[in-house]
Amino acid sequence: LDAEQLSRWQFAFTASFHFIFPPLAMGLGLMLIAIGIAYVRTGDPKWRQLAFFWTQVYGLIFALGVATGVVQEFEFGLNWAGYSRFVGNVFGSLLAAEGVFAFFLEGGFLGLMLFGGNRLGPKLWLGATSVVVFAAHFSAIWIVMANSWMQTPDGYKLVTSGGANRAEMTDFLDVMFTPSFLPHILHIFVASWLAGSALVLSVSAWYILRNRHFELARAGLRIAMPVFAVLAVLQVAVFGANQAVSVTNHQEVKLAAIEGLWNDQDCAPLYLFGWVNESAQTTKGVSIPCLLSFLSYGSTDSTVKGLNSFDQDTWAPVNLSFQAYHLMIDIAMLLALIGVVGAALYYWKSKLFRLRSALWALVITVVLSELAITSGWWTTEVGRQPWVVWNLLRTEDGVSTTLSTGMVASSLAMFILLYAILLGLFLYLLNAKIQRGPSPLEEVEAAPVSSLPDSLRDIFRRHGPMTNEPAAQPAETPPDEVKP
C-alpha cells in the first residue's frame, strides 16, 4: 500500500460513513414536514409530541452529517491536490455555490427548528423546518451536480498550463446540468426519502411490537407506511431503472463492469446475484434472461457491449462493482416487497398490528435502506474507476504527490478510530432516545401553544423591543422558560 492506495481507501471510508447521514436527514426531514402539517391542521398535541421526538433524532443525525461533511470538503485538497488543480474551476464553484445557497440556510434555520419547539407556534416551526429540509435537498442538488460532472463532464474546455491540464468552465449551465445529473439526483432523493420513512417505520413498528407509545407509533405508521410503500416500488420500477439507462447511455464500460458482462451479447441477462472471476473472465450466478438488454435499450434482443469491447485499462474493478450493484438491486427489490405487503396488511383491516413477523420486517427496513444507499454509492464511484473525472483524469493522477505513506496511514487510522467512536456514540444515543421514547406531553407543552408567536408579525410584536403595545412581553424572557 502506498500513499495513493491509502488515500483512495481514506476517501472511500470517510465518504461512505458521511453518506449514512445526509440521506437519512433529508428523508426524516420530509417526515417531519408531514408531521408538522398534521399538527397545524388538527392541533392535536400528539403530533407536537411526535414532532418533538423526531426533531431531536434529526438533530443527532444532522450533527454527524455536518461533522463528517467538513472532512469531505477538506479531503479534496488534502489527498487529491492534482484533482483539485484539474477541476477547481468547475468543481470549486459548485461547492462554493452549495455553501452560499444551501449550507447557510440549513445551518441558520436549524437552530430555530431544534430549539424553536417551545418558542415558536406550529406554523412558524413548520416554516423553519421546511426551510431546513429544503436547504438539505438544495445542498444535495449542488453536490450531486458536482459528482455528475465527474461522471459525464460537460461545459468545459481543457487548458494546458505549466505542463498540467486543467478543465476550465465554458458554460455554467452545461456544468450544472450534465446528462447524468437528473436521473442521478432523482434516484438519490427517492433513496433518501425511503431511508427517512424507513426510520420512522422501523421505530414505530418496534414500539408496537413492544406495546409502548402505541398511539404515537400508530401516528408514525400512518404517515410513513404509504410513503415508504409507494417510493419503494417507484424506486425499483422508475428511478433506479432510469439511472441504469443513464449509465447505459453515457458510461457503457461501467455498465459492462457492474453487470460482469465480458463479451458483447444480444439478449443480455440481468443477474440477481453472482460472482465474477476476473482472471478467467467469467461471471456465474442466477440471472433473468434478456432483462439487461430490455432495461438498457427497451428491447430484449438489443446488443449490450461487453468489457472486451473496451480497453482493459478503462475497466473498473469488476467483481467489486458487480457485488455493490447487485447488493443494491436485491435490497431494493426486497424493500419494494416489504413495502407492498406491509401497506396491504396495514390498509386491510389493520392486520399489520397483529402480525409480528411483518412488524419485524418493518423494523429492519432502515438498515436495509442504508445498506442499499451505501452499495449504490459504491456502484457509481467504484464503477467510475479508473477515472476520477470520466475519460479525462485518472484517479492515480489526481493524488497529492507530497504525501508520505506514513502520513496517510496515520490519518486513515485516526479516521477509522474516530468514526468508530462516532458510530458507537450515535447508535448508543439513538438507542437511548428510542428506548426512552417521546417526551411526556407536559414537558413538550412547557409553553401553551396559544402563548407562542405564530407569524412573523407576532415575533416582532411579542418580542420586539420597539413595541408600545401593553400586551408585549419583555424581550429578554420568553414566556416558556423552565428552569430545571
Added chain:
Amino acid sequence: MSLNEVWFVLFAMIIGGYLILDGFDFGVGIVHLIAARTDTERRLMLSSIGPVWDGNEVWIVLGGGVLFGAFPLVYAALFSGFYVAFVLVLLALILRTVAIEFRSKHQGGRWRLSWDVVFALASAALPFLFGVAFGNILAGVDLDEQGNVHESFIDLLNPYALLIGLTAIAMFALHGLVFLTMKTEEELEARVRSLIPRAMLIFFTLTTVSVVATAVFQDQVSDRFLSDYWPFVFPATAFVAFLTCVRMVRAGQDFLAFVASSATVGLLLASGGAGMYPNLLISSRSESFNLTIDNAASASNTLEVMLVVAVIGMPLVLLYTSGVYYFFRGKTSLGPDSY
C-alpha cells in the same frame, strides 16, 4: 478592481466572518472549564452558542469552497502541504461537534466532565492550529515550481508560528468572554466579567509581541507595509477597536463591546491579508514560485459565475443570519430542549 482582487477581498471577508462568528464559539469553549463551575452553568455556556454555532461553522466550509473555486492552486498547495495540521483541524472540529451535541444527552458526572474537557481542548486547538497555519503563511513556505509545499508538521511548529497560534487562542478567549457578557447572568456573569481584564492583558501583550516579531523577522510582510503606507490603516484601526472594546466593557455596553471585539478580530486578519497581498502563498525558495491572486486563480469565467452567486446569495445569508441572532438575543436560559 480586477475580478481577482475582488475575490481576494471576498475570501478574506469570508475568513473574517468565520473567525468573528465561530471565534466566539472557540472562546466560550476555551474559558468553559474556568468560567463555568456547576453543571447548570456549563449547560448555560453551551446553550449560549447552541442555536448558532452550527451556522457559524458553515463559514469555514464556505471559505474552503471559495478557495477551491477561486484559487484552486492555493487550495491544493495549502491543504496537501499542511496535511497533518489540517487533519488535526478536522479532528478538533469533529470532537467539538460531538462534545457539544453529546454532553448533555446523558446524565452522569464523569460523562459530562469528559465531554467538557474535550470541548475545551478542541476549542483551544482550533484557533491554535489556524494561528500556526497563518503564521507559516505569513512567514512563507517551502513551495516548489509545481506549486507543492514541502513542509513537515514539525517544520510548521516554528517559534514564530507558535507565537501566532498562542495569540490566536488569547484573542478568541477574550472574544468569547465579551460575547458571554451578553448571554450570562448572576454569578456566572460576574465570573465572566472578572476574567476579562486578565484576558485583555494577555491578548494585548501577545499581539504586541506578534506585531513586533512580524515587523522584525518577516521582511516580505514589513516591506509590503513600508512600500505603500496604506496597509497601516488596518493595524491602526485594530488598535482603536481594541481600545473601544476596553472602554465599552468598562461602561457595561456589552453589545458595543462585542462589536468592537469583532472589529478587532477582523482588522487584525485584514492586517495580515494586506501584508500578504497580492500573494496568497509565499515561496521561501524563489519569489517566482509565489502563488498570487493572478497565477493561482481560476479563469475569469469561473470568477464571474462565483461573483454572481455571491452577489445573490450573501445578502440573503447576512439577512437571515441576523434574523436568527435577533431571535435568540438576550440572556440564555435553559429549556427542555437546551443542551
